[in-house]
Amino acid sequence: MNAPVSMGPRPRNLLDFQDWTPERLTAILDNADTMLQVLDRPVKKVPALQGLTVCNAFFENSTRTRTSFELAARRMSADVLTFAAGASSVNKGESLRDTLEVLTSYKVDAYIVRHHASGAAHLVAKYSGKPVINAGDGRRAHPTQALLDAYTVRQEFGSLEGKTVAILGDVRHSRVARSNAELLPKLGAKVVLCGPATLLPAGLAALPGVTLTTDPREAVRGAHAVMALRLQRERMTGGFLGSLQEYADTYQVNERLMQEAESGAVVLHPGPMNRDLEISGEAADGPRSRILKQVENGQAIRMSVLYHLLVGRE
């Protein structure tokens, strides 16, 4: 029953993919198959995390990620303590570290952290001493979203090896794009990042298996999956765009653009969507869309991640 040696030492946290071997990441995707089966049964629950308490510490607004993690933890029989910063003493000026000390006194076994500041999940890992899953920190990383994206593409094509995923839109402000750019090449896929030059940090081209372009037709050509990113207007402090209409005319993922992709290519979006801005309603709801599949897969992936971090001998 021991894990194969090739998987490498088990990382304590999932903050990004730096310490994670392709073998271990593949095992997370493989086990998500089993978790999907669990979700398909009359009893959608297994006792693997019975007795453990998972804290859903959300310092930034979120609906789908928070509920997905909460359900995932409950499906594994963990107790869930949900902490939403909007309704907490954080609003009274309490620091992240003080908040953590309070939560730790409740005997929490693991943290799921979302925070508007890049690196916040690292800080929680450092001070809590418990396993931490990054549920999105600033612009830096959103590893479980990338895993569910990878899983959705693998589900479609059987493998990620040799596949191309085009990611279009506001790359600059997207932790989803960054995590996908880090993860997908580890699993054998190529990533093309595309957006207006103002929203496309040149530094990302240094990542292995990642190319950058400002031309959406070039980005999508030959792609097996096309992901539209939400235009994060709330994070834009400068004049990144001429006009929203101009942006939509050029970078919107729609049926016309999808004609450039592989014939069986699928459409992805991490949500929430700005319909008819970064993605057309037709593409979002059409036969190529796997957007709802991503949501369903998200729960299975998060169950699998919880299993990988919390189950087993220290």
Place this chain on the structure above:
Amino acid sequence: MTPKATILTSDEVRRALTRIAHEIIERNKGAQQLALIGVHTRGIPLAARLAQKLSELEGVDVPTGMLDITLYRDDLSEVAQQPIIRETQVPFDLRDRRVVLVDDVLYTGRTVRAALDALIDLGRPAGIQLAVLVDRGHRELPIRADYVGKNLPTAANEVVKVKVQETDGVDSVELWDLEALR
């Protein structure tokens, strides 16, 4: 390295399974509405072989499935650094079926307890029976098998190794000293 003793040879494994198949038919008055579910790993080929024998004896195709109990273990924090999840596949409705759970060795009873929990989460069978090739004793839970190929009193420092043609290339049951395997 050699085993301390060979408990069952290939022929004896075959005879034990044939006897179990007869007992299953006897107890259930035939093979209708039965299902066989093997527990990973070696319970699966044993379940398949029992299904084959039931088919030969009764002319009934008994559906078979496979069950992984990893997510139901009560020792998940001790068993391995990363316990591996294997496939569970029960491609038929359990309702109104009498299920025979099949495993190679019955020891503490904890695997069977986990298997019962896993099985009940998949549906509500009319009943569950337990068939094992070897019962080596040392129960930690009040569980007993309905069909046993070989009762084998063992010491705690002994290991029972069941080999099956499908995964090990040979059918046999061997008794080993734990020390010899370390």
